[in-house]
Every structure is written in C-alpha cells, then in structure tokens.
Amino acid sequence: MTDHKNPASMRIEFLGVRGSVPTPGKHTLSYGGNTSCVLIQFSDSDHHLFLDAGTGIVKGGNRLADHPTPVGGRILLTHAHSDHIQGIPFFKPLYQPHHQFHIHMPEQAGQNCEQVLKMLMAPAFFPVNTDAFKASITYITQGTAPVKFREGYEVEALTACHPGNTFMYKVKYKNLTLVYCPDNELKPNDSAMRARVSEFINGCDMLIHDSHESRSSYENKRGWGHSAWEDVTELAFEASVKQLYLTHHAPESRDAHLEQRQQRLSMMNRRPPTALFAREGFVTELTASA
Template identity: 40%
Template sequence: MEYGGNTSCMEIDAPGMDELLIFDSGTGIRNLGNHLERLDKMNNRGRIFITHPHWDHIQGFPFFKPFYSSKNKFSIHLPEQYRGGAQEILSGHLTKTFFPVTLDMLDATIEYVTQKEEREDYGHYSIEYFVANHSTKTAIYKIRIGGRVIVYAPDNELPLNTTPIRFVEKFQEFIKDADVLIHDAQYTLQQYKEREGWGHSAWERVIEVVKPTGVKNLYLTHHDPDTNDEVLRRRDSRLKQYEGAPFDKVSLTREGAEIRIPVKRSETIMSGNRAKVS
C-alpha cells in the first residue's frame, strides 16, 4: 500500500535529542519497534503522546518490542478520559479478555502521565494541546522543537458551519503560522454530508479552514479505509494546485513518509514509518 494500511503513529527526531518522541501507538508503532530492533539500539527511552484511546490509535501498543526489555524506559501521555487517566484507560484495554499481555507484564520501566492541556517543557521540545472535535477527549498536539512548530491533529471534525462555541475560529488561532500541520481528512465533502458528527473532516473543508492561517506545510491523513491508492493518488494530484499559494507544500501522508524541515544549520526529521502515518 502506498498511502495507508497501518493506523496512526508518528515519530519526530531532531539534532541533539537522545530520547524517542512518538505520537500515537496505532499499528504503525510495531514497525517502529522492529526498526529500532534492527538498529540493535539498546537502552531506549522516550515519550509516547497518545491523542486519544480509540482502537486505531492504541492497537499497536502491545506490539512495540522496546516495551519487552527491562533496559528501556518510557512515559506514556494521554489526555484524561471519562473513565480515568492514562494508566486506567490502557489497563482497561489490555486485559486478558482482549489480549494475553497486560500492562504489568511489560518489562520496560513505564510511567503513565495524564497529560494537561497547558504547555509543558521537556528539554529539547515543548508540548501543549487543543481539544479536538471528536467523540472522546482527543488532543491536537502542538510541538515546538528546533525553532519550528508542528501540529498533529489526526482525528478532528471541522464542521461546515460556525458553531456557538466558535470551534473553527479557536482551532484556526491554535494552528496559526505552524510550520507543519498534519490533519484528519478522511472524507470527501460529499461523504462528509452523510457522516456529519462522526468526528472526522472532509479534505475540501480542511483546505478552506487552514488557508488563511499561515500554515506553511499541510499534510492530510487518516485516509478512509474504503478509499484505495488509485483514488488517493488522484486526490494527491489535485492538492498540488494549492502549492506555492497558500501553502509551501500540501499532500497526503503515505506509508514510510519522512518530512524534513530545515532548522538553522541542521534539520528536524519527522518520520512517518519508521513510525507510520496513516
């Protein structure tokens, strides 16, 4: 598959970083773990920021091989949910009813963090989030790293009309002037009209909402599972009309994609799969 197949997972890497920075643990995280194993990299440590606990964002969690080595150390971050924080939610998914391995069987040292919306600094980068328009509390993460701003919004519904809470306007303010925005674009506008309220966006609406915000590079993700590569390839070609103005770059995310952003004399590398973006 060219555009999709695995569910959401993204890794960000930057010069001088000595820890992993991962977003979501969909099935793509299994490939990232396999990649790290091939590198024979020992003593992995890092943070995994999960946007929300829907299955497609945590399905790969128990298949991440670094969790099974006592030499490794990770912090797992998740916004508070109706039924609890990060540890409570993940332990509820990883029970013997659903999977043979439970959280207490993982060998790595793991800290579970219920992530707050406010900006927090982690040395080489900082993280804050805006609550998405989705069916459970879902983070739209804003990452400041290497003098750049990356916004990751894989599940977010941009309604066609302005709402009393001014969600679209607040979202536009949050993403203003970002260097990279990765945003949900599961549907066409025609499909969306039959799925309004399902928590995902039409790609045409994403373009319309993001155009005036000063976002430099836009990547559309969370492709509908019933949309094949041929259809997505044609859609990707249509997006090229928006390059140059208003965006420097606009395209669909793909399996194995790497997005490279110059940072002064070095560069930040955002990897799709190594950690898959889908």
C-alpha cells in the same frame, strides 16, 4: 540560539496514516494500510517521540528492539479509540528492561492513562497484561497546558472536535512548530471552533491533520468527528501553515482514490506551499531557519 553550522531539525516519519482499521492489500500499497503513528526525532538527542500508537508503531518498535543501547522516548496518545492505541501491546521495547518510555493520554471517561492501557491489555482482550512490560514506564494523564520536557521540546494540547476526549498536539522545538491532529471535525457552520483551531495552528511549520472525508462524503457523516480534506486545506492556507500533510485516510480510500484527491489538491489555489496526502514510510525534515 540556533547553531548556524548545525541548525536544529526535526525528522518526521509517517509510520501509519490510515484511520479506523488497518487496511492491508494490493489497493493500499502506495499510501499504506497501518493506522495512525508518526515518529519525531530531534537533531540534538536520540530521543524518540511517537505521536499515537496505531499499528504503525509496531515497525518502529521492531527497529528499536534491536537497538544496542538503551532507548528513551515518549508516546503521545490523542485519545483511546482503537486505531490510535492498538499497537501498544505489540511495541517490543516496552517488554525490554533497558528502555524507558513516558506514555501520555488525556483522561478518557473518568479513567486515567494507566487505567485505560490496563483495560486494553485486560485478560478478555489480550493474552498478557501490562505487568509483562519490563521497560521503565511512566503513565501520564495529559492536560492541555504547555509542558517543557528536558529533551528540549514543548508540547501543548487543544481539545479536538471528535467523540470522546480527544487532543490535538502542538510540538515546539527551538523555533520549529509541528501540529498533529489526526481526528478532528471542522464543522462548516461552526465559526467559533474554526477560529479556535486556526489560532492553534497559525503559522506552524507543519500541520498533520485528519482528512478522512471529502466535502461530498461528509454530508452523510456529520458528527462522526472527521473533516473534509478541502476544508482542512483552506483553513491551513488561511492560517499560513507552511506544510500540510493530510492523514487518517478512510479504510475505503484506495490508492487510486487518494491519487485523484492529490491531483485535485495540487490544482487548488488556496493551499499551503507544501500540501500532500500523507504516505506511510514517508520521511521528511524540518530545519530551523537562521
């Protein structure tokens, strides 16, 4: 039951909102150039829940590395494409003995979570391997069934439409629900898949969804595993999503380009009450209703 004096809340920080490759430079200063990572913190604990570990997780890790007391957290990886895991070797808390992390990932081409991350840091690709980690680390090969964690939140997964075994995650905390889906293709003519996603996101407080393409650019990229932002917005509206944050911006999407899309989004009739293109560094909060 929610404490009316201190209602439950989730603090959400967008550490990386770019897709495919990092895009530093003067044309991405406003929306950001780091790849996928969102940090969630809960009102009743100092637990850190990271969604994906693109380059955005590095600055989050730098903050935690200076933390005077042990830090605990979980990293939920949607899949093993590089823009979602490339920050792992540079996440400083993993090299410090007083921290504890659980790292989750769905099976990848027959390889479990630990095997995939060991390959990421194999000698051919990185100067040190996972033996250099000093934190207490548990590797978990994630399934789709709902799991309730001792920190007080529940995670459920749904397989996304994206090359490889890719998940979207639903995080439930008290009576708050957030869905994170950075890589997913809403195929215009696939009504069954659309219905499946609609049911998964229905009524959620916040949806963070892939918007790599527009309807015009999507025509040449069918099957690439990404959605047109217009289709995502309409589906979110139909599913009664309260807040929509469009993410995984294409490398070629400059700030000016995204501003134009934001203006078009603001004029759409069929959009959730809050509908925004996500910006790196943006922080918001979900608070449980009485």
